[in-house]
Amino acid sequence: MVDVAVVGAGQTKYGNHPSGLKAMWAEAASKAFSSIDGDFKPEMIDEAFIGTIAFGGAQLGNTAALLTEHSGMDGIAVRRVENACASSGFALRDAWMAIKSGQADVVVAGGIEKMNDLTPERKRYWLGVSGDTEWERLAGLTFPGTYALMARRYFHEHDSTHDDLVHVSVKNHHHGSMNPQAHIQKEVSFEKAAGGFMVADPLTLYDCCPTSDGASCVVLAADHVARRMTDTPVWIRGSGAASDRLALHDRPSITQLKATQTASTKAYAMAGLDATQIDLAEVHDCFTIAEVIATEDLGFAPRGAGGQFAREQQGSVNQGNTTINASGGLKSKGHPLGATGTGQVVEVFKQLRHEVGTSRQVRDAETALTHNVGGSGATCAVHVFGRER
């Protein structure tokens, strides 16, 4: 079976973009293409998988074809993949399978979202539909509220307080302050984050990721062509994906995500690695509590010890065994929904090629993981990467 490598990756800065969707996608694609140092022309691309949810409030349609006609991918087989905030994590998986299938040698996976030209009402709507509608959204539960319930229950079950979440926020803002692609590039003090404006008790402003505009694009290639395209491919060593019930009340526990556990177990097994062997992980911290829970679900901390993991700054760059969200994560790098999954890969690509160039670089990074979640855990895609196959 063919091995699959990431040979190029690029993204727009995340934030509030004045430019339109097509221009944003073209920028991300163009950056991905120009990151390929060897033999490459866009005509080599066989297929494209593009993740997006609202696509600017559904103002445009046939999204994938619309984007690719403007970015040098004319005429190829393209499709939109939509799984709420895990859209481009699944686009990546499907692109990887397309190469594994032997039907394609070079495949693009990417994502895009434009949130900041929506009214606050439409923004809330498009975020809301990513979760359960019948029991949660229509009863008034927003996403901060959903994760607030999970946080409260987590504090009840385990040795943890809101202070642990503050540590996550401080760390991710610290990492993000060194990332020129991040939406929010500034440090936040413990005191400031601890005393933030309350959004949904116990979550404050500093526990919630921003809603960002952004696009990200990665180029995957089969092993027999990857080596011609770059001397430093980043190999996809494992892929796992899973789903779960949408509504919290339908799950046996709301302090763990079964979809993350299933997806990561599969990805680790395929990669022949366990959590202790991962040098850096980009995890889906839409809210700080999500990072604490992910640290456990992905095996970086034992069950119930995610709070302590955060408190002890074990995820800070080059502090512990595994750096968590060296990019700044969704909290600081930003969260352009459909773009987030492949945006995580952009970070991993740079990190594993040792190209970050600031103290955000994880030293001697050899292995990495991305963790992309849809809704409050209804869908999840996990990928494991390595400098070696």
Place this chain on the structure above:
Amino acid sequence: MVDVAVVGAGQTKYGNHPSGLKAMWAEAASKAFSSIDGDFKPEMIDEAFIGTIAFGGAQLGNTAALLTEHSGMDGIAVRRVENACASSGFALRDAWMAIKSGQADVVVAGGIEKMNDLTPERKRYWLGVSGDTEWERLAGLTFPGTYALMARRYFHEHDSTHDDLVHVSVKNHHHGSMNPQAHIQKEVSFEKAAGGFMVADPLTLYDCCPTSDGASCVVLAADHVARRMTDTPVWIRGSGAASDRLALHDRPSITQLKATQTASTKAYAMAGLDATQIDLAEVHDCFTIAEVIATEDLGFAPRGAGGQFAREQQGSVNQGNTTINASGGLKSKGHPLGATGTGQVVEVFKQLRHEVGTSRQVRDAETALTHNVGGSGATCAVHVFGRER
């Protein structure tokens, strides 16, 4: 490389459904499952790909996971695939690649749409966004208008008049009158169809497909498990997909679809068959002119002779070499957008197993083709099937 078979297929009746989206999907899935005569449990399903566009006007989200949690596919990797009206044609292709990749043995592809609880305005909106927005939709061009332009130009370029389109309508209504799953199960006379209410000159009501509710579901399996699941698998012998510019003005010709030509050329080559060897084809006749053009693009008639093909009733069941739209097609069977592509496979599955049971059965059918188009040709997926591999 593993061969892939359709081992089960089912759908709701197309039409105006009082039931909700989840119930519709569960019905289609349950029918697909119960069509499997051998060894099968839903737990055997590894992945699911589900096509939908509006999903009831985007009232619900994380669509794929929402549907699968209610249909015996709990926890597996699922995603929504969206390519306008070609959504489930691409879901089928991606499901096929998932098995080809060796990562999955049993995969579900399906689609769903609920159009009839939308207001006329929202219906027009969700149909409209499947085409070009900037140059066409926002200028007031609707889909009937788009295809009317193509029809007018076709009559100008070729030996054809509106009467040829009437023949398509009469034929598809005749086929659909024998299909208990069809939205419109009645014959239409030439006179009635010729004198229909004008929608967009030259297209009348009888040139336009209805907007339907419906769900369809097919189960694919790798060769080594397919044989345990059924004695009469239907093999996917070829798959091709392509994209094109969204706006008509961006294409060298508006009387042919380049995406159809590219996709079918690939699918035929993979199958080792040409158009003359196809016994039946389910083609994307969202408007009658689309069937005329598809007959040419797929190679059933020479360029410019699609009108004559229709006029001579060459596509009528058991009349010519290839039966076109034995199910009734989108015109009579109906068009629940995201469900249409895999709905075409439901027909092919029955036809190639010789299970239709009415005079709609194509005699001794050995090979078949499905043709699923998104927008006015911006995306297209073509699949070739056979009783033999």
